[in-house]
Amino acid sequence: MSNDTVKLTIDGQATEVPAGTSIWDAARELGIDIPVLCHSTRMRPVGVCRMCVVDTGARNLQASCVRPCEDGMEVDTRSEKVEKHRRMLLEMLLADYPEDSARDAATGDDELLNMARDYGITEVRLRDGASGRPQGVDLSSPVIAVDHQACILCDRCVRGCNELQHNDVITRSGKGYGTRIAFDLNTPMGESTCVSCGECMAVCPTGALTNRALADLKLEPLGSD
Amino acid sequence: MKLLQTMLALQEREGWLSDETLSQLAKETGEPLYRLEGLRSFYPVFQEEPGAKHVIEVCRDVVCRMHGAPAFHEELLQELRQDPDVEVREVSCLGRCEQAPVALVDHHHAASNATEVRLALDGQAQAHNVLQAVDAATDPYPTADAHYGMFKTLRDGAADAGRDTVIDELKASGLRGMGGAGFPTGMKWAFTRGAKGGPKQLVCNADESEPGTFKDRCIMETLPHLMIEGMIIGGWVVEAERGIIYLRHEYGEAAEILRRELVRARELGVLGPDAFGPGKPFDMEVFISPGGYILGEETALLEALEDKRGEPRNKPPFPTNVGLNGLPTLMNNVETFAAVPMILQNGGDWWQSQGTNDCPGLKYMAVSGDVAKPGVYCVPMGTTVTDLIARAGGVADGKQLLAFSPGGASTRFLPADKADTPLDFDAMQKAGSALGSGAFVAVAEGRDLLDLATAQARFFRNESCGKCVPCRVGSNKAVAMLEDALNGEVEDGLAELLHELDDTLAQTSICGLGQVALSPVTGVMELFPEVARRLGTKEDA
Ligand SMILES: Cc1cc2nc3c(=O)[nH]c(=O)nc-3n(C[C@H](O)[C@H](O)[C@H](O)COP(=O)(O)O)c2cc1C
Ligand code: SF4
Numbered sequence: 001m002s003n004d005t006v007k008l009t010i011d012g013q014a015t016e017v018p019a020g021t022s023i024w025d026a027a028r029e030l031g032i033d034i035p036v037l038c039h040s041t042r043m044r045p046v047g048v049c050r051m052c053v054v055d056t057g058a059r060n061l062q063a064s065c066v067r068p069c070e071d072g073m074e075v076d077t078r079s080e081k082v083e084k085h086r087r088m089l090l091e092m093l094l095a096d097y098p099e100d101s102a103r104d105a106a107t108g109d110d111e112l113l114n115m116a117r118d119y120g121i122t123e124v125r126l127r128d129g130a131s132g133r134p135q136g137v138d139l140s141s142p143v144i145a146v147d148h149q150a151c152i153l154c155d156r157c158v159r160g161c162n163e164l165q166h167n168d169v170i171t172r173s174g175k176g177y178g179t180r181i182a183f184d185l186n187t188p189m190g191e192s193t194c195v196s197c198g199e200c201m202a203v204c205p206t207g208a209l210t211n212r213a214l215a216d217l218k219l220e221p222l223g224s225d
Numbered sequence: 226m227k228l229l230q231t232m233l234a235l236q237e238r239e240g241w242l243s244d245e246t247l248s249q250l251a252k253e254t255g256e257p258l259y260r261l262e263g264l265r266s267f268y269p270v271f272q273e274e275p276g277a278k279h280v281i282e283v284c285r286d287v288v289c290r291m292h293g294a295p296a297f298h299e300e301l302l303q304e305l306r307q308d309p310d311v312e313v314r315e316v317s318c319l320g321r322c323e324q325a326p327v328a329l330v331d332h333h334h335a336a337s338n339a340t341e342v343r344l345a346l347d348g349q350a351q352a353h354n355v356l357q358a359v360d361a362a363t364d365p366y367p368t369a370d371a372h373y374g375m376f377k378t379l380r381d382g383a384a385d386a387g388r389d390t391v392i393d394e395l396k397a398s399g400l401r402g403m404g405g406a407g408f409p410t411g412m413k414w415a416f417t418r419g420a421k422g423g424p425k426q427l428v429c430n431a432d433e434s435e436p437g438t439f440k441d442r443c444i445m446e447t448l449p450h451l452m453i454e455g456m457i458i459g460g461w462v463v464e465a466e467r468g469i470i471y472l473r474h475e476y477g478e479a480a481e482i483l484r485r486e487l488v489r490a491r492e493l494g495v496l497g498p499d500a501f502g503p504g505k506p507f508d509m510e511v512f513i514s515p516g517g518y519i520l521g522e523e524t525a526l527l528e529a530l531e532d533k534r535g536e537p538r539n540k541p542p543f544p545t546n547v548g549l550n551g552l553p554t555l556m557n558n559v560e561t562f563a564a565v566p567m568i569l570q571n572g573g574d575w576w577q578s579q580g581t582n583d584c585p586g587l588k589y590m591a592v593s594g595d596v597a598k599p600g601v602y603c604v605p606m607g608t609t610v611t612d613l614i615a616r617a618g619g620v621a622d623g624k625q626l627l628a629f630s631p632g633g634a635s636t637r638f639l640p641a642d643k644a645d646t647p648l649d650f651d652a653m654q655k656a657g658s659a660l661g662s663g664a665f666v667a668v669a670e671g672r673d674l675l676d677l678a679t680a681q682a683r684f685f686r687n688e689s690c691g692k693c694v695p696c697r698v699g700s701n702k703a704v705a706m707l708e709d710a711l712n713g714e715v716e717d718g719l720a721e722l723l724h725e726l727d728d729t730l731a732q733t734s735i736c737g738l739g740q741v742a743l744s745p746v747t748g749v750m751e752l753f754p755e756v757a758r759r760l761g762t763k764e765d766a
């Protein structure tokens with residue numbers, strides 16, 4: 001055994017991994033699936049959705065996609081405590097989610113809605129922000145439909161566009177609850193320097209970025225009501 | 226630093242950052258447009274519209290709220306409605322809570338009533354009032370000639386062993402970080418000194434922005450040489466070559482005072498090309514924050530210094546190992562650095578002995594709210610709350626104490642019967658709250674604690690960076706429900722839901738802001754039965 005590996009247990013299974021390995025990766029090696037919304041194996045982890053939290057015995061839960069394994073750690077990936085907080089996180093995201101997800105309707109691979117179904121979440125007790133504070137729709141791109149209301153700010157499109165494709169178009173814009181994704185200097189997608197490579201809509205887990213050709217669009221442009 | 230400083234200069238020159246300005250900047254620097262948009266939209270100093278000639282920023286946070294801020298804001302709106310040259314906006318705590326309510330005219334002149342605002346608009350602002358700390362007892366120097374003596378002795382006397390002696394002395398003193406977390410300072414210096422990689426980086430966290438906190442402003446304006454000497458000694462110990470003072474932009478006077486002091490330190494040879502000995506340079510500069518409370522979080526601050534959106538990093542790694550530009554970084558609060566010269570002069574044991582009730586050292590407390598004489602008080606650590614209030618002239622208007630928040634917006638309100646608790650990290654924690662950053666707010670009988678706790682939660686919601694789901698969404702939903710409740714609309718299961726939200730924010734948020742955002746609210750629900758009753762706890766249902 002060298003200094004460059006660490007030993008830990010995950011859900012009772014002992015394992016040894018190179019130092020610096022994330023808990024999420026180590027769990028995957030053992031065949032343990034930890035739910036994710038923001039993480040993708042193709043991308044640098046950012047740890048923003050917090051769905052992948054696990055219990056390491058620390059003061060608070062740790063996001064496994066960004067938390068390096070440590071020697072002697074005992075990780076619990078699905079205790080009632082962990083699942084309780086995951087359910088609350090889903091409830092938060094669903095509270096602001098639009099009635100209709102273009103991705104769910106077209107291809108059925110809306111990761112948020114599918115996860116909510118897995119967790120059996122039928123009731124959202126938090127106040128609905130979708131009606132109170134619509135974030136808007138951008139149909140200026142001929143290829144990609146943008147429904148800001150369905151965006152959960154997972155930063156996958158940001159990383160896909162800038163770090164995988166090096167097209168350098170997408171950013172988070174604003175701060176706090178008002179944050180949304182934006183193109184260039186916050187211009188409509190169709191007028192931005194977007195080259196329509198499609199990476200962002202391919203990696204988007206929700207109905208926020210979808211293929212216009214495929215989607216059964218129930219979206220209406222901003223200011224149409 | 227360079228990109229944000231350029232953007233700050235453009236904002237200053239043009240009054241806003243137009244798309245044209247940023248497109249031009251993108252061309253000149255090669256930065257992609259999306260990156261500039263990310264920065265422009267994140268930092269409150271940057272404006273996306275030209276705006277009015279004059280700006281009045283009215284503080285909306287808890288201490289000002291207690292002193293009539295909503296009415297003050299309304300009065301200014303009414304009075305200046307007709308004036309197209311003036312824009313009135315609400316902002317977060319301005320760090321001048323002892324003057325509450327406060328508005329800042331044209332980013333510079335503090336005013337506490339409409340007349341003062343008018344005078345400032347007419348170019349007749351009153352002179353800035355430098356606040357002296359009461360009983361300040363941490364300056365080892367009898368005269369200005371003696372300043373920086375401790376550092377000179379270290380530099381000129383001892384060999385390398387001197388660096389470890391400093392760390393030992395700090396450990397012996399029991400000094401803990403005064404920025405809020407109370408981390409043992411000697412240990413932090415040892416970690417940074419021992420970390421692999423270099424050159425080591427040094428940062429002073431002077432972003433003080435938590436409602437009720439203004440002690441760092443007072444230290445910077447009246448004892449700048451102590452903070453700067455503490456930084457120089459820190460730089461010497463970890464063998465850094467430069468230091469950065471990260472200062473909130475609303476502290477214009479402090480910026481001037483610090484810059485003057487840096488010039489003086491260079492003249493005295495304790496900064497500059499030979500500061501650490503012939504050919505061994507050390508220097509520092511003031512970096513003005515483009516705004517936002519979250520930048521006080523140490524890793525968000527580092528992101529800002531790297532010209533990024535100031536969103537906290539996932540930890541570990543910690544800045545002592547991976548900090549500014551990936552290098553080991555020593556970061557301390559203003560008050561922490563300022564305590565160092567005195568501790569080294571008199572020894573760690575002496576510092577220990579300054580406290581009472583078995584608590585080590587001295588503490589600068591910012592005292593505001595319902596006290597007769599709000600201000601900064603330097604007290605022995607371990608002083609009781611009752612004693613502190615007495616020093617500040619007692620509860621205002623001869624009223625009875627209802628509650629107090631010992632250490633800032635994130636620290637829970639405790640009932641008056643806890644006023645015998647000593648001001649100390651451990652004692653306050655045991656009592657169910659925290660010493661935090663030492664922002665003591667007294668609350669007199671007759672106040673609505675649910676309203677005040679909601680104001681704290683609203684502050685955190687307003688200042689959330691938005692990076693992670695629990696804080697971004699949870700703080701918003703909780704505040705919306707609390708505001709309904711204050712208007713008498715209490716939904717079934719509200720108390721239960723607020724506790725659940727608090728728990729999820731505490732357990733899953735990335736940084737301290739989200740982790741504590743709802744703690745003041747659940748705190749008043751747990752400790753004050755009348756608040757719990759209003760929110761319909763299960764017991765009462
Ligand atoms: C949201 C947030 C805001 C903070 N703001 C400040 C601040 O304004 N000044 C400060 O010194 N520390 C602040 N801190 C604490 C810093 O992260 C860090 O712990 C501190 O600067 C370390 O210095 P110290 O050890 O001397 O206290 C903040 C922490 C959080 C989570
Ligand atoms: S648009 Fe999609 S990929 Fe981009 S941040 Fe929003 S949810 Fe994530």
Ligand code: SF4
Pocket residue numbers: 519536537688689690691692693694696697734735736737738739740
């Ligand atoms: S807890 Fe809040 S302030 Fe901290 S990273 Fe998350 S969103 Fe940002």
Ligand code: FES
Pocket residue numbers: 035036037038039046047048049050051052053063064065066
């Ligand atoms: S998957 Fe780890 S935080 Fe989103």
Ligand code: FES
Pocket residue numbers: 284285286287288289290317318319320321322325327436437438
């Ligand atoms: S200046 Fe208003 S609360 Fe601090």
